Amino acid sequence: MSRGSTAGEPAPANRNVTLRDVARFAGVSVATASKALNGQPQVRAETRARVIQAAEQLSFSPNTIAQSLITQRTGTVGLLTSDLEGRFSIPILMGAEDAFGSDQTSVFLCDARDDAIREKHHLRALLSRRVDGLIVVGARPDTRASLGRELPVPVVYAYAPSDDPRDLSLVTDNVGGGRMAVDHLLRCGRRRIAHITGDPDYGAAQDRARGALERLAEEGLEPAGGEVWFGMWSEAWGRGATRMLLERCTDVDAIFAGSDEIARGVLDVLHEERIDVPSRVAVIGFDNWKVLAANARPPLTTIDLNLEQLGRIAAQRLSAAMEGNPGSGVETVPGRLVTRESTAPLR
Amino acid sequence: MSRGSTAGEPAPANRNVTLRDVARFAGVSVATASKALNGQPQVRAETRARVIQAAEQLSFSPNTIAQSLITQRTGTVGLLTSDLEGRFSIPILMGAEDAFGSDQTSVFLCDARDDAIREKHHLRALLSRRVDGLIVVGARPDTRASLGRELPVPVVYAYAPSDDPRDLSLVTDNVGGGRMAVDHLLRCGRRRIAHITGDPDYGAAQDRARGALERLAEEGLEPAGGEVWFGMWSEAWGRGATRMLLERCTDVDAIFAGSDEIARGVLDVLHEERIDVPSRVAVIGFDNWKVLAANARPPLTTIDLNLEQLGRIAAQRLSAAMEGNPGSGVETVPGRLVTRESTAPLR
């Protein structure tokens, strides 16, 4: 029969077999073959079966390119990220990649490395590839410039919201996360709660702090040490800040760290000072960065921002927009508490 | 002039303007327009200029789909990864993404999540999209099943080599890395060197150990503690092994950890025991996982496997194969030493 391959081995996806070959093999016209394979009703059952069998026998695989050309839909979307190496884009990207069923939609990955020029380049390339939609994922959860309203395809912004409110943006809930962290500590019976966090220039740091302070205020409390300890996103800062904190107020019974990295530094110093976690001081982190949180001593309770789900929702919203139901505004995806052993009720 | 957009704003990449429009606008035929824009010689300079100007004025962007259909080249490649979340695929992916200039080639990202079914699905999709080539990046540096020889496009395997020697695979140099680590410690004047590493089922663990032992043997040395300490890829194991090691042989003067995670555990215990690093014991890690290595106390000397470069080379080899120069066999990409403060010469 087929001359190229031995029987039994997986049929080679032969690039050269076209619908014409299938049609000829089945003894029908290309038009009929097309209709038969696409489940169009106007073809006799017997004929359809013959065509399908022919297609299988020749291991026909339709040329998506040709299909796109006529249907004006490529079944592709562009994923424009500004920092691939950053740990935030990856989960989002995974969620998005997974929300588009692989049968329907494939994603073009582009890393602009936080460079506007490169981004423009990629954008041009994607548009000339006729993607059906775009997801733009930013490096930091701060506002970024909109790609503009003149694009021929729908766009969804993830993580970093667009500065144009008419665009649709999905963001993490940093305020809610901060609130959630403090709430958990309160539930554990802690009252003297400190907050050590990162660079105050980051919106994320401000938002988390705001959520934390709000929740504290609801209980009539102030943060231990009097104020929020802003600094840097590093273990070293976590260590330094903790030392200062312990000097200034000895009775602290919980520390909310603005990131898991910082939390690692906090734990390190507490351990050094022989202060038991969680019995004397409870510690909670932020991000649920597995390698840091799960390996910590003790394993770290933390806030997970649900980035993967954010990616999935972004994909869903984009699909909706591609179907003609665009959205706009900023949608916030809630985080969740992940409890490990660094927090526990008092006594 | 143009009715859709205000003057001054970036020209909207109008999806609907076609070469015909440009041709009509410039007063030539589509054939001539095409040749003018593609730099074909057989068109008068004056005509070419007119066409180019028309194209710019209408902000024409050629339909890549139509081009692919006739040139039989899509300018796309598939990136089939088995674990996106794993930290190994990302740098490789970045290197590859960056080696293909964005103007020429775009990459389809597919995450098979280490599932053969899903992989097959993605493969079908990619082939029907008529990618020009494929990069397959594995989750672990162990051999994986070949995609087969019957594919209509060239394939390059990265990180996890194919089990078919006729395929081209690119892998990291774990043996060389182990050797390099020990060599560095020797140069620092250390002689009583222990090796604490991860799961012995991983080829990577075995290879790194082999390299280390070879280099030690060249100096007539055995590892401190008598043998390699295999265990798990975790901080906890690093801590436990270090405690056992210190009990069994008190005079160790260097520890080579099989991963940065393990190294963190090692450092932790040394710190606890008030054993100074690097003056009394030098510590070297493996992987150069920034967040762990750079934040360690002291910052960790480690081996970087150059994954990004591996990705770049994979892209180059694939390009070569697409030009008709396929390769085969396993190519090893050397790692490099990254010195920080956890190692230093004795005395």
Next chain:
DNA sequence: CGAAGCACCGAAAACGTTTTCAGAAACGTA
């Protein structure tokens, strides 16, 4: 028995390019 209706099929146009090839225009030469 003729007309109408129905089920099925295929010819052809379309999508937006590239490329081939024939012809037109301009020019130099005999």
Next chain:
DNA sequence: TACGTTTCTGAAAACGTTTTCGGTGCTTCG
């Protein structure tokens, strides 16, 4: 003036599909 060359241009085919629409043959009904 006639002819050959060179330079430029455009008509048309091609890529592999989908979709429209007209046609064929069969059934049904008056």
